[in-house]
Amino acid sequence: MENFKHLVESYDGKLTTADRDLISIILSEPSEVVYLSSSELAAKANVHASTVVRMARKLGFEGYPDMRKSVRYDVDQNSGFANISQQRRTSIAHGSNLASLVEGEMAALAAVLNSVSQGQIDEGAQLLANADVIYLVGRSSAEPLMVHLNRRLRRAGLRVETLLNLQRRDMAERLISLQENDVVIAFGFQAPISLPASFEALIKHAQLIGAKTINIGDTSILTVRPRANLTLSVSRPDEGAMQLRSGVMIVCEALAMTLANKNPERALLGLESLERLRSDMQGE
Amino acid sequence: MENFKHLVESYDGKLTTADRDLISIILSEPSEVVYLSSSELAAKANVHASTVVRMARKLGFEGYPDMRKSVRYDVDQNSGFANISQQRRTSIAHGSNLASLVEGEMAALAAVLNSVSQGQIDEGAQLLANADVIYLVGRSSAEPLMVHLNRRLRRAGLRVETLLNLQRRDMAERLISLQENDVVIAFGFQAPISLPASFEALIKHAQLIGAKTINIGDTSILTVRPRANLTLSVSRPDEGAMQLRSGVMIVCEALAMTLANKNPERALLGLESLERLRSDMQGE
DNA sequence: AAATCTTTGCAATATATATTGCAAAGATTT
């Protein structure tokens, strides 16, 4: 099984960028590739057909059709969804962590749609679109989320400040600069430690200034008072020991995507200045 | 669905014996037929290739390849996986970002089990269990993953160093301290910028020292040479513009969980000293 | 900077596949 992938892994000659691109396409959508001719595959990878043939030979195949045959074999092996769910069941029976994690996260993702509506996402995106500076506030368990959202928002051309794990005193110091047109996004989770220090004081302060607030997290944030302008609470089906926040992550992503669609010029600007900066710094 | 069968049923012209033989083969083993040329199919039915072409035209297709395309479509529809992505496509058409994101990530998670085995996870956990210091290396798109894994490993009582976004020179500086019993985990993704600077040099260096290396990422890391001791490559069904790394995240989590199970004393120690530290610092 | 090696696209060629006219064999009608 998985002949082709195996073959690539164990191949120890040189592979060019074009080869890698091709391999990546073959591995990521093999079930498309099985129907493609050499030149069609080449087009998909923005590469010349001859490169396709040469790669096939490099990997030890007789030619392109031979390689495609091998991919077909792999795909036929893996297809038939009986196979998949059978695989899943057996690996769960085996006590496999990976399979049960996957299962759990899939359930969690499915549950997201019951917790958060597209309407709420739109609302959040609108708040962010109007924002001057966006503050992300949270404790360390929210750090991966904050890192990701920070990145996405900056790419959309927005100014973002991250306030991670701050004590009351330091947080106050960082928030003096908060202004009317800013937005505060505060992340809150129940276990093991709940909300960022002075979560409620934070929201009160923001409201006083006239800044908007968004709370994102699990069900524990539903009880925060005063209420934020928008509360995006994701409930988990198992609420267990899981540390992954896939559900919340996906909510953040949806916010960022909706925002980008809303404001394509600004996003483009952000990307352009990123590119310019990048090349400028390369030049040095 | 079942376009071809339908078409045949509703066809009211004359069909010869040869036609019927052909149709019977197509309907009884369509998943074979999708790969056959006209003459191969002809041979299977003990018929001449020209008959195949004529039948295709009779049924209203432009020619043999056109008919085969239709059969392919039917087969792809029925193959289970397609069902999921079709569902996804419709919800994208609906314009709901959140719902389509959720569908996409669920498909990505399901695909993880085809990319990575629990055996590989166990192997990785064993490497980590024996490690003295663990180095996490990656570029900024991997930062959320690194942040998360860092946290989890520290909680399991391990020493972790994070090398984010470093240039060759700085990375070299940080890696002088690399020793024989250490492990380097390097994250690599294709787009938009591929691998961390000097990815390959890094692995070479580690091997020289005798340290172990683990590569985690998408299919682009399969082609890295020299090979790491363990390569955990997660392929995505769509490989699209998605920035979320749920699949890879879950692999990291599985590593951490398996490790914690393997080494419960150490993990406990880690948690205890965390608690002690925490209360000590509260006291101040 | 010059020399060498590597990679890649182009264009020519080779091979495979699909299509069609024609004629022969078989079926059907008169």
Place this chain on the structure above:
DNA sequence: AAATCTTTGCAATATATATTGCAAAGATTT
């Protein structure tokens, strides 16, 4: 049985696909 129609294979042709030599561009070494 003769005439006509239908079906099919063969062989010629058209089209699509795969492969390869060659040269240019780029990367690497000297």
